[in-house]
Amino acid sequence: MDSSTDRHTTRSRLIPTLPMLAFVAGQKAGAELPVGSQLVVGRDAGAADVVLDEDDQVSRRHAAFSPAGSGLTVQDLGSTNGTFVNGRRLEHATALSAGDRVELGETAIEVRLSDAMVADPAPAAPAAPPQGAPGASALPPNTVEAEDLVKEFRGHRAVDGVSLFVNPGEIYGFLGPNGAGKSTTVHMLTTLLPPTSGTARVAGFDVKTQGGSVRTAIGVALQAAALDPNLDAWEHMDLQTALQGLPKGQRRQRGAELLERVGLTDAAGRRVGGYSGGMKRRLDLALALVHRPRVLFLDEPTTGLDPQSRTALWEEVARLVREEGMTVFLTTQYLEEADIMADRVGIIDHGEIVAEDTPASLKAEIGGATVEVLPLESADFAAVSQVLARFGELVGAAHKGVAVRLPPGVDDLADVIRSLDAESLRVSNVQLHAPTLDDVFLAKTGRSLEGAAGEDPAENGAAQQLTIVPGAPSAVPGQ
Amino acid sequence: MSPSLGVQVGRLARRSITRTLRQPTIIVPNFVFPLFMLAVVSAGGDQVTDVKGFPTDSYITFVLGATLVQGSAGAATMAGNALGSDISTGFLSRLTLTPIRASTVVIAPLAGVALLGVAQAVVFLLVGLAAGVSVEAGVAGALALLAVVLLMVLAFGAIGLLAAVLTGSAEQVQALVALVLALLFMSSMLMPRNLIEQDWFRTIATYNPMSYLVEATRSLLITGWDVEALAVGCGLAAAAMILALAAAVASLNRSILKA
Numbered sequence: 001m002d003s004s005t006d007r008h009t010t011r012s013r014l015i016p017t018l019p020m021l022a023f024v025a026g027q028k029a030g031a032e033l034p035v036g037s038q039l040v041v042g043r044d045a046g047a048a049d050v051v052l053d054e055d056d057q058v059s060r061r062h063a064a065f066s067p068a069g070s071g072l073t074v075q076d077l078g079s080t081n082g083t084f085v086n087g088r089r090l091e092h093a094t095a096l097s098a099g100d101r102v103e104l105g106e107t108a109i110e111v112r113l114s115d116a117m118v119a120d121p122a123p124a125a126p127a128a129p130p131q132g133a134p135g136a137s138a139l140p141p142n143t144v145e146a147e148d149l150v151k152e153f154r155g156h157r158a159v160d161g162v163s164l165f166v167n168p169g170e171i172y173g174f175l176g177p178n179g180a181g182k183s184t185t186v187h188m189l190t191t192l193l194p195p196t197s198g199t200a201r202v203a204g205f206d207v208k209t210q211g212g213s214v215r216t217a218i219g220v221a222l223q224a225a226a227l228d229p230n231l232d233a234w235e236h237m238d239l240q241t242a243l244q245g246l247p248k249g250q251r252r253q254r255g256a257e258l259l260e261r262v263g264l265t266d267a268a269g270r271r272v273g274g275y276s277g278g279m280k281r282r283l284d285l286a287l288a289l290v291h292r293p294r295v296l297f298l299d300e301p302t303t304g305l306d307p308q309s310r311t312a313l314w315e316e317v318a319r320l321v322r323e324e325g326m327t328v329f330l331t332t333q334y335l336e337e338a339d340i341m342a343d344r345v346g347i348i349d350h351g352e353i354v355a356e357d358t359p360a361s362l363k364a365e366i367g368g369a370t371v372e373v374l375p376l377e378s379a380d381f382a383a384v385s386q387v388l389a390r391f392g393e394l395v396g397a398a399h400k401g402v403a404v405r406l407p408p409g410v411d412d413l414a415d416v417i418r419s420l421d422a423e424s425l426r427v428s429n430v431q432l433h434a435p436t437l438d439d440v441f442l443a444k445t446g447r448s449l450e451g452a453a454g455e456d457p458a459e460n461g462a463a464q465q466l467t468i469v470p471g472a473p474s475a476v477p478g479q
Numbered sequence: 480m481s482p483s484l485g486v487q488v489g490r491l492a493r494r495s496i497t498r499t500l501r502q503p504t505i506i507v508p509n510f511v512f513p514l515f516m517l518a519v520v521s522a523g524g525d526q527v528t529d530v531k532g533f534p535t536d537s538y539i540t541f542v543l544g545a546t547l548v549q550g551s552a553g554a555a556t557m558a559g560n561a562l563g564s565d566i567s568t569g570f571l572s573r574l575t576l577t578p579i580r581a582s583t584v585v586i587a588p589l590a591g592v593a594l595l596g597v598a599q600a601v602v603f604l605l606v607g608l609a610a611g612v613s614v615e616a617g618v619a620g621a622l623a624l625l626a627v628v629l630l631m632v633l634a635f636g637a638i639g640l641l642a643a644v645l646t647g648s649a650e651q652v653q654a655l656v657a658l659v660l661a662l663l664f665m666s667s668m669l670m671p672r673n674l675i676e677q678d679w680f681r682t683i684a685t686y687n688p689m690s691y692l693v694e695a696t697r698s699l700l701i702t703g704w705d706v707e708a709l710a711v712g713c714g715l716a717a718a719a720m721i722l723a724l725a726a727a728v729a730s731l732n733r734s735i736l737k738a
Contacts, residue, residue, distance in 0.1 A: 215576050226569030230498040242490045243577040245482045
């Protein structure tokens with residue numbers, strides 16, 4: 001068998017095992033493309049792998065298809081006219097099933113998944129580049145996978161068997177209190193720390209044996225902004241672009257582009273030692289993006305930032321995912337951040353993942369709203385518990401009170417207050433709040449997330465609070 | 480794409496020099512303290528030269544050799560501080576996440592201290608010449624002296640880098656200052672070994688490698704071209720540099736996955 005036949009045989013064997021996109025309408029009707037790595041569909045020949053330049057309704061970079069495990073995901077890349085799956089407009093990265101119909105502009109694509117699909121997203125089985133797909137490469141998908149990852153420090157298990165899978169183009173929120181193992185996990189996934197046991201692959205590469213390839217594929221902004229206070233932002237950019245191997249002619253342009261994007265152009269000539277915390281964070285993020293990484297790790301990126309800086313950083317991260325199809329692994333101890341930013345959340349405690357799903361699903365698991373009551377007299381604790389038990393299941397309280405979870409759909413405090421009043425029970429504080437990720441954490445661990453107890457419930461708009469002056473009769477909220 | 484080795488070394492060396500020059504609070508003491516020590520020690524030491532067998536009539540010439548070693552020893556804390564600071568701020572992690580060699584990351588901080596070390600040596604030598612010191616080995620000897628000092632700067636700097644990699648802290652590297660000063664004072668800094676009267680002190684000075692570094696620099700000032708003294712001093716410095724750098728790079732490679 002000659003070599004050309006051999007190559008042909010190899011492709012023939014592999015292609016049917018890969019997810020296929022069958023173009024059933026539009027410019028490429030009749031074409032079938034295997035998806036072995038991320039495939040960007042759009043109008044711009046310089047930015048898309050599959051070019052639909054005859055369709056005015058298709059954006060420059062319209063949507064991205066990526067292999068995920070044994071399946072396929074699709075993500076809209078911020079297109080003007082949207083991407084639709086079975087008639088529903090996409091809002092975030094979505095897993096596709098066999099037979100799903102994806103529409104963008106006048107183009108319709110049918111998804112074909114084989115039973116013998118390649119389960120390993122490693123580059124061992126690269127897809128043949130689709131015809132007419134400039135820039136189509138055999139890059140593995142932008143996934144993050146960990147299997148039973150363990151890190152021990154002198155007998156202490158900081159990370160205890162973490163397994164997770166992050167889809168391409170997804171923002172994965174890794175939520176947990178201080179010391180839960182978030183940063184240690186990130187350090188292992190970014191090759192900065194060797195795992196004690198377990199395996200992990202980032203962007204398709206094994207962190208233990210393919211560290212160099214992992215580092216090329218990722219951008220990392222660690223917990224503390226890793227900057228030299230004696231250098232200015234230009235000097236940081238110059239160093240980072242050079243060390244990342246950017247050609248000399250592109251370094252200045254790329255640095256200027258990123259500094260402008262994070263709003264530091266005016267301050268770029270000042271030494272970083274004089275920057276505010278927010279400015280340092282923004283520069284840190286810009287430096288992590290110099291080499292156009294496919295997976296971005298952000299370790300508590302907004303800790304210590306003022307609300308304005310925090311929002312600006314969130315917007316930039318969302319833009320990176322939306323426009324560049326980046327996968328983001330975000331650790332945080334802020335409930336609000338995980339809730340707003342993450343497509344899916346993994347909650348970690350004592351080195352173990354205790355829950356993982358979309359924020360909405362996690363909260364839905366918890367059930368209805370919770371009423372938390374703080375008795376004025378500690379002697380009334382049992383009596384208050386008895387009254388609350390009439391309304392639902394008693395659950396752990398975050399504020400040293402008594403809490404009851406109301407049945408789904410019930411969220412009125414009035415009955416609870418009346419019942420307490422009828423028993424002449426005086427309380428100093430009553431709160432009604434919709435399920436939050438803190439409730440999820442509480443339900444899974446029996447503890448409140450560190451720091452969450454101190455948060456102003458009104459800030460996230462989830463709670464009604466009624467503070468009752470000691471000695472005064474109970475009152476119905478709103479009165 | 481990985482940058483060429485030249486780009487790696489060049490960029491990191493430039494950064495090292497830039498950050499060094501922008502920290503006058505670190506630079507100034509490295510110039511001032513050795514000169515202060517030279518002034519204090521040499522001022523009260525002229526009668527020492529009357530001791531039979533003392534190799535020179537000029538005590539300041541005798542002590543200048545130790546001053547040059549003291550100045551170069553400052554490289555240990557400077558390089559250690561620089562790397563320790565990079566470790567504690569996470570800058571080292573940023574560098575190790577780029578496609579460059581771990582050895583480059585570790586060794587690059589030596590560029591700044593090397594530049595500073597040679598500049599110090601030039602200043603010390605000029606001050607010495609102004610105070611009446613002569614270089615027995617001549618102009619070529621003065622240049623050789625700078626080369627010897629550069630080697631010692633690199634050796635002390637490498638020891639500082641190793642300390643930083645092992646402790647991960649700029650603060651703990653500061654402990655090297657006391658150690659270096661103690662070793663210097665327990666060497667033949669103030670008196671030739673054969674003229675040290677106390678046996679215990681002479682024994683310590685004999686086993687103290689610092690004595691041989693001092694004697695190498697001193698030989699060019701007092702004796703001329705003493706190949707043995709130069710070979711021993713430079714050999715010790717080179718060995719220390721190679722061992723310390725190898726240990727530092729190996730330690731860093733163990734702690735991160737530079738696969």
